[in-house]
Amino acid sequence: xxxxxxxxxxxxxxxxxxxxxxxxxxxxxxxxxxxxxxxxxxxxxxxxxxxxxxxxxxxxxxxxxxxxxxxxxxxxxxxxxxxxxxxxxxxxxxxxxxxxxxxxxxxxxxxxxxxxxxxxxxxxxxxxxxxxxxxxxxxxxxxxxxxxxxxxxxxxxxxxxxxxxxxxxxxxxxxxxxxxxxxxxxxxxxxxxxxxxxxxxxxxxxxxxxxxxxxxxxxxxxxxxxxxxxxxxxxxxxxxxxxxxxxxxxxxxxxxxxxxxxxxxxxxxxxxxxxxxxxxxxxxxxxx
Numbered sequence: 001x002x003x004x005x006x007x008x009x010x011x012x013x014x015x016x017x018x019x020x021x022x023x024x025x026x027x028x029x030x031x032x033x034x035x036x037x038x039x040x041x042x043x044x045x046x047x048x049x050x051x052x053x054x055x056x057x058x059x060x061x062x063x064x065x066x067x068x069x070x071x072x073x074x075x076x077x078x079x080x081x082x083x084x085x086x087x088x089x090x091x092x093x094x095x096x097x098x099x100x101x102x103x104x105x106x107x108x109x110x111x112x113x114x115x116x117x118x119x120x121x122x123x124x125x126x127x128x129x130x131x132x133x134x135x136x137x138x139x140x141x142x143x144x145x146x147x148x149x150x151x152x153x154x155x156x157x158x159x160x161x162x163x164x165x166x167x168x169x170x171x172x173x174x175x176x177x178x179x180x181x182x183x184x185x186x187x188x189x190x191x192x193x194x195x196x197x198x199x200x201x202x203x204x205x206x207x208x209x210x211x212x213x214x215x216x217x218x219x220x221x222x223x224x225x226x227x228x229x230x231x232x233x234x235x236x237x238x239x240x241x242x243x244x245x246x247x248x249x250x251x252x253x254x255x256x257x258x259x260x261x262x263x264x265x266x267x268x269x270x271x272x273x274x275x276x277x278x279x280x281x282x283x284x285x286x287x288x
Contacts, residue, residue, distance in 0.1 A: 007240050014232050014248045019255020021225040022092035023263060024217045025084055031214030034084035039197035040215060041080050044222025045230075046186040046193075053183035060180050067172040072185035075165030076230070077192065082158040089151035092263070096256030097136060097275045098155040104129045104281060105163025121284050129281025136274030143268050166245060169237050178234035182227065 028037045060068060087095055104126050133156065138149075173181055205211050237245040253275065 007236060007244070010232050010236050011244075011248050012251065014229060014236065015251035016255055017225055017229045017232075018248065019096065019252040020259060021221055021229075022083075022087070022096050022256045023259035024221040024225060025087050025095075026092045026263070027217040028214045028221065029084065029087060031208070031210035031212075032218065033200055034081060034088060035196055036200050036202050037084045037214075037218055038081040039193040039200075040218045041084075041222040041226055042076070042186060042189050042193035043197070044219045045227040046190040048223045048227045049179075049183045049186050053179045056177055056180040057184050057187065060176055060184055064173060064176055065184070067168065068176075068181065068184040069188045071165050071168050071173065071181070072188040074161050074168070076185055076226070077189050079158040079161050080226070081196075082154045082161075086151045086154040086158075089148045090155075091260060093253070093256050093260035094136065094152065094271070095155050096253040097278060098133060098152055099159050099162075100253055100278055101129060101133055101156060101159040102162045102166075105160045106166050109160075109163050109167050125281045125284030127281070128284065129278050132274045132277030132279075132281060134274075135277065136271055139268060139270040139274060143271075166237060169234060170241070173234075174238055178231050178238060181234050182230040185230070186227070 025037065028040075032040070083095060083099075107122060108126060136152075169181065233245065233248075236248075
């Protein structure tokens with residue numbers, strides 16, 4: 001009984017954390033480039049995880065490290081940069097809504113790559129969700145000619161990465177502790193992140209006040225929004241299903257909307273309609 005309630009508690013906590021991540025990215029981009037932001041996010045998360053989870057990596061079986069590396073690059077490395085680049089052109093609220101395509105992607109990948117059985121209603125839900133996302137993107141592009149809405153496709157691709165990552169973890173790492181997976185992921189990524197960071201002009205600008213201020217936001221994002229959130233997420237995958245775990249994206253836009261309103265971000269009525277259509281599609285695809 002407690003386990004049943006715990007998965008819902010973890011789901012709501014994760015939604016609160018990840019829903020706040022998009023506004024933190026927006027704040028971080030005021031002083032940092034997308035590549036600096038993504039790299040620092042990984043580096044801060046790694047430092048935190050090495051403190052609390054270094055011993056846990058000894059529990060990872062030798063044969064599982066290839067999946068640790070694979071999920072690290074698919075589920076973390078690519079998305080952190082994709083989201084950062086995307087938010088240079090589109091709002092944090094739009095980004096959060098498009099990220100909610102993750103459960104649809106998890107279902108599609110589960111069917112084609114892992115033999116998951118689905119019903120016609122779920123297929124219909126995927127189609128509806130895609131229609132909603134297209135409507136959201138096209139209307140946003142029409143009403144924001146100063147923004148490049150092709151960048152929205154980066155968010156869609158990031159959501160696909162998350163979807164694939166969920167299925168990979170459930171399939172190949174379900175016997176590895178969540179803390180070990182998370183710590184292992186970031187140990188794999190920290191060197192590539194450092195290479196990306198120092199290939200930018202970070203050293204020459206790190207002393208600037210706006211850069212240091214932005215780094216505070218990214219420290220919170222890296223430690224809480226990435227390190228702690230990933231531990232919770234992997235625990236959720238272990239104790240439930242890929243579709244249930246990815247349904248956290250139902251609630252993420254609600255939190256992101258709240259922050260967006262406070263930051264004077266506006267949605268058009270058509271964009272609200274697109275968001276609702278996406279959620280209907282997710283509901284139909286996830287309902288058993």
